[in-house]
């Protein structure tokens with residue numbers, strides 16, 4: 001029988017570290033500028049081999065990697081041609097919808113010849129694919145991030161990491177308020193002002209106090225997750241900062257994190273650079289501190305929580321939307 005595990009108990013030895021399948025949502029497969037018009041890239045995500053390519057018309061596409069004819073990998077020698085992707089093995093041409101448009105040596109294209117074309121969006125400097133555990137079409141969209149590319153915000157800086165963890169754990173970390181003090185040594189535990197779960201969106205607003213050369217100042221942090229794959233964090237107070245965080249499950253145990261950050265320009269460009277540099281250093285420092293915890297922790301289905309823990313239980317309830 002499947003009795004609920006005891007509170008605080010971990011899974012038996014040999015059980016998977018995370019009791020989750022790969023969730024539903026929008027997940028990046030590349031930064032937009034990594035896929036120039038005419039480019040083809042082999043990649044791995046969602047435990048699958050995929051290929052991303054961009055037509056001469058600028059539209060990005062993500063296909064299953066293996067050609068349905070005889071199984072060649074389209075990301076290894078495939079070419080963008082005639083509005084489609086040409087297989088390197090026998091030159092079948094797959095159009096942007098995944099239909100076979102041409103077999104150059106056959107009189108008739110087999111009517112069933114199709115390759116799986118993933119639903120793709122391009123937003124926030126990213127090419128994102130919709131992964132749905134049940135094979136359904138997207139039931140939510142991602143928000144615009146107006147700061148990215150705005151003249152009064154700095155050109156976003158990027159960092160990437162591959163972490164041995166799973167998307168739900170990464171999401172949980174953002175709302176785990178107590179760890180900021182004990183893992184990251186931040187000044188104080190932020191105080192949650194509001195928590196809201198609305199469909200695919202989970203939003204937390206909190207206040208914190210930050211030490212500055214001019215004494216302590218009040219700051220506001222607004223975190224928004226749109227599923228597990230895409231989130232924004234906006235800090236306001238001493239300076240206005242934006243962090244766009246994305247995590248793509250490569251397989252059951254690895255997540256490719258892509259971060260972009262930008263600072264609202266101050267009147268003085270040296271000051272802007274200084275704030276940007278400090279922000280970047282802080283993010284890198286926090287990641288370096290989080291990684292050993294993430295890579296060795298286990299997921300407890302029934303943890304023992306206390307009143308200072310932040311909205312972890314609410315996040316877990318919201319998480320059920322994506323399985």
Ligand code: FES
Pocket residue numbers: 067068069070071072087088089090091092
């Ligand atoms: S395997 Fe792709 S055309 Fe034959």
Ligand SMILES: [Fe+2]
Pocket residue numbers: 173179183184286290
């Ligand atoms: Fe952290």
